[in-house]
Amino acid sequence: MFLHQLDLTTALRPSLLPEETLLFVQDAVGLYEGRFKIPQFQNGHAYLTSHRACYVDNEEPRKCSVAINLKDVERPEYYAGFLKSSPKVTFHPKPSKRLSFSTRSPSTAAGRTISSSSSSTPPERHGSPLRSLASSPAPSTAASATWICPICSFSNPVPSNFDPATANVHTPLPPCLACGIKPPLVHVVKAAISSITNRQSHVVAPIPQRAHQDKTDLSSASGSRNPLGPSASSAAFPCPRCTFQNHPSLLTCEICGASLVSIEDKRLASAKGIARSESPGPALSRLSMQDEAVESVKFSFRGGGEKVFFERLKNALVQRKWLLQSAPPVPKPNRLSGAFDDGYNSSSDQNPRDPERQKVVGIAGLERRGLERRKNNELVIGTAFEDLEALMTSAKEIIALAESFASQANLGTNGSSEASSILSQSASALGLVTTKDMLGSGSDLLYVSELSRNLAEWLTDDTRGILKREGGIMTLVDLWAVFNRARGGVELVSPTDFEKAARLWDKLKLPVRLRMFKSGLLVVQGRDRTDEKTVAALLSWLRELHHQPPASEVTWDWRLYGRGVTAQEVAERFGWSVGVASEELEMAEERGALCREQGLDGLRFWENWLVHTPEEGILTI
Amino acid sequence: MTSFASSNTTLAPSVAPSTSSSTTPSPTDPTAFAYPALYNYPPFFTLQPILPTRHSQLLSWSLLIQAYTRHHALFSLSLIDALSTPLFHNRPLHRRLSLRDARAVIDYMCSKDGDMRAEWITTPSTASNVLKKSNPSGGDEEGGGRFWVFWRKPDEWANLIESWVDSTGQKGVVLTLYELAEGDATRGQEFHGMEAELLSRCLGVSVKRGRAQVFGAEGGEGVKFF
Incomplete structure (x- = not known):
């Protein structure tokens, strides 16, 4: 099984595994198996993450989305495109799968037999077991480097x-x-x-x-x-x-x-102009996800972006982030002093130091341990920020450190403010968001739609519960502020982009929606929260008030009419902001469910008896 | 309290003084006006901005005003003075209708939507004696003009008077307007105590129908039904 079913988030993006980061997104991508197009997988987004290469269909994202685990990929292959064929990136599966395939084929011997048999197979089936064996995944220990x-x-x-x-x-x-x-x-x-x-x-x-x-x-x-x-x-x-x-x-x-770096790039640039949505290639009748014998999978880039995709794919294959889950934890403090020593004898003088350290106990020991930890942190941070590359290699430590700092800071300030709790998640949020440089072909629309998905995902993320905390509804301006704060001050989103992204929610069928109140106030809420539900919630609360005697003496019959509520009370009750509460009240008023009373103590809203029982008690003429 | 009493007398000088006792309607008093339930509903005193609700509210107000004036046998009201009466001011509830909102209610009653149940009195010339008497201060034409409340419309009044004349066998008999409005014979009739201006207007309807003839000079007109 080379192609895996893909789990999507609420925003129809691939849901990332822990520690997985998004590297690149490109739209207008089609999928091939071997030389054949896979029907229904011809127009979608390609998501490259540190662990996987994913295809998410535009039309039916829930049905037609697949992922390739990079750890199953033996090697990628680049094809720059020629005349009418689009640039493609081919993924060849690893030999273990291929070996199981080759047991079914009659020729399992080594050497020439296989190469001859491979030549007898159709030319598009170019992956022979032999070749797979030959370039088995090279260990990243760079022997000749x-x-x-x-x-x-x-x-x-x-x-x-x-x-x-x-x-x-x-x-x-x-x-x-x-x-x-x-x-x-x-x-x-x-x-x-x-x-x-x-x-x-x-x-x-x-x-x-x-x-x-x-x-x-x-x-x-x-x-x-x-x-x-x-x-x-x-x-x-x-x-x-x-x-x-x-x-x-x-x-x-x-x-x-x-320059030797751009050597490949310059050649590819000539092919970049070729872009088109339809491909003349033959199509498969169906996609067999369970087929063990997936020859190779090609991503066809009809809208460009293949070059960056391939570059980042290569880097991801080299970095092999999926191994990091078992990577060494934040280093022990006792190694610290030896870190600048010669690498060879640092290990030798560690041993005598260990028993010495064990001896120090009590407060002195605690103090010493704290001192060592601080020194270690200082060192880790100092070296990590020297270079972006270095930051990448020690990203895991830095994030762990940042999170521990954040939680410590929270403890110090009582940790009550919600903004700081969101801020403390900013380190992990870094991996979530799509930034402009992750996107190919420089299209603004792609950026906005990705941002839109990002936002929707972030909003509906249950662990954060942004919307829930705001009572299921918040203004777009508030959201913009919180979102940018969560981005931790990098890759901030401009207000225009933000609004554009929010307006795309409807089009992309995402689970949140943008709503404009009468006054022009833009708010964000879940798609399932309709006006009817809001009105019903308001009314049921007002009906409850028929059974609760008011706090102060009132001059009317509260058993019959209940009492009027202000926007503040509603905001408190439902956890909305006051602006939102008054807008919702006016919405309910407009629907005839409520009516207003302008009194000395401000505007209050009542159940609307003016319409429901207009004749009640009125004398007939 | 004093303002209320004065307003009541100035409002309806012809009304029996018994109505002035009903400042606070108590259910035990059979002569007291029974207010509708909405009268004790605080938002009733705030004019609603939403059209359907507003329409329903105005209708309720119109019905209330008609019922109130019918109960107290009032034919016209002065808006300024009426504002402090129990009609527009619910003292126990501490709610009152503002002048602007009350004007909107009367405007509604004057409109076709409100079934033409009221009419502003624009020219005080014919009713000058009545007005002078009730509002000696004057200058109220702009601020809180008087208005008719048609709990019966003029043609309904005409029908009523005609049928009364018919039932009492006074066809062909000349009746003075004062006789109709204030005479002992009409006591107990709904049009008893009707102001002269409104009465002549109602009789005008009958004249147009060809059922009556009005003659005589100003102030001493007579009417003959046939």
Whole structure:
């Protein structure tokens, strides 16, 4: 099962797993299985998260939405598009699935038999078990990666046990072999990542233990599959200008200085103009979700955005965030003092220190522990914000830290204000929102619709209960303020965008709606909260008042008429803001359910007996 | 209390003084006016902004005013003075209708929607003697003009008078207007005590129908039914 059923949020976006973050969104995307279009999956949004690649259909999002777990993806493949065919990104499933498939096929032997059998299969079924085996997921320990010392520019090997996905500040790093200066973590992480990226984009990394025969097969196969990829028989990187074979960790050509990073991008740019909604390709009759033998799945980008999608997909595959769930926790304080030491002997001098630390007990011990923790926090924060890349690698620690700070701050200030409680969730909210740079093809409409979904999701999120706390209704201005505060001061939403997004709720059939009161006040409320329900709630409350004697002496028969209520009382009773309460009262008045009394003590609203019993008690003429 | 008493006398000088005792309607008193239930409903004294509700409220007010004036045998009211009467001022409830709202109620009664149950008295010339007597201060034409309350419309009054004349066998007999309004013979009739201006107007309806003839000079007109 390569394609998974996808859980959607109330706003019809993929519901993210814990620690999963959204990386990219693109609309006008179609889905292919192998070479065939999958019907009903031809117009939707592609969501790339750190864990999955999701397709959500525009027409029937609940029915036609699938996700591919990136951990099942062996490798992605990029196709820039040609004449009438749109750019595509292909996902090839991992070999474990493929092996189970190959047991059904008659040829299970290794070597040439398989390659011949693969050639006999239809050309679109290009994934043969052999190839899958060949490029089995390369461990992210970048064996052949090197980092360039920023001091003496000597090329050092990245340590074999270095994993960029799990590395943090406390990972021991060897110093430069030439000058003996310890490199910054970020530097090494970058080097490791770029080396892995290069290997993956070149499809076939040299795998030393494989037979020569296999290797030639593979490289030829990969060459036919991916004509745009450089002929990648080694990890070297040819300069597009002078064809010098550069080291993969270099960003610019060593000879002519041309940038090596954009080499692929420039070629793809020419194909970018091709965009169209219909594809001439053949279509499958149905989608078989349970089919084990899913050959490959293609995302076809008819509205552009494929390039960024592919870039981020590659990064996500390299970072392998799904492994982070078992990543090391915030490091122990006792490692702290050794963090700046040489990585190799820091572990050795930890051991004698441990028993010493155990000895300190009582208040001194507590104080010492607190001191160490503070120092550790300081270090973690200090290094994390040095570089965005570093922030990414230690994001988990930082978020944990931020949350603990927030809860501590709340304890200090009694934690009663709801704004601060929302603020304290801002760290986790960072992962939730769609920002402009996550969206492809720069279309404003996509941004607004994504924002609209975001908002709806955020509003209906039961753990936050924004709407519930406001009595199921709040003004758009209040919402805008709270939402921007929750974004933690980054990627703020402009009022115009915000209003546009709110107006899209109806069109996108989201579970919240924007409502305009007579006075022009815009409020947000759940779709299920209709005016009839509000009126019924108001009336039932007013009827209750027939049975409760009023607080003060009244001059009328309260058993018959109950009493009038002010907007303040209604606001208190239903948890609305006063503005909303008076608007709701006027709405009910307009519907004839209530009537008003302008007295010395302000405006009060009563059950409307003027209409319901106009003849009662009046003498007939 | 003093203002109320004075207003009552000025309002309806011809009405029997017994009505002045009914400042607070008590259910035990059989002569007291029985107010409708809405009279004790506080929002009744605030004019509603929502049209359907407002319409219903105005209708209730119209019916109340008609019933009130019929009970007290009043044919016209002065708005300013009437505001402090129990009609517009519910003392036990501490609620009263404001001048503006009361004017809106009367305007409604004057309109077709209100079934033309009232009419502003614009020219005080014919009824000058009545007005002078009731409102010596004057200057009330703008602020709180007088208005007729037609708990019976002029043509209904004409029918009533005609049938009374018919039933008492006075066809062809010349009757003075004073006789009709104040005479002992009409005591107990609903049109007893009717102001001269309204009476001549009602008789005018009969004249138009060709059932009666009015003759005589100003102040001493006579009428003959046939």
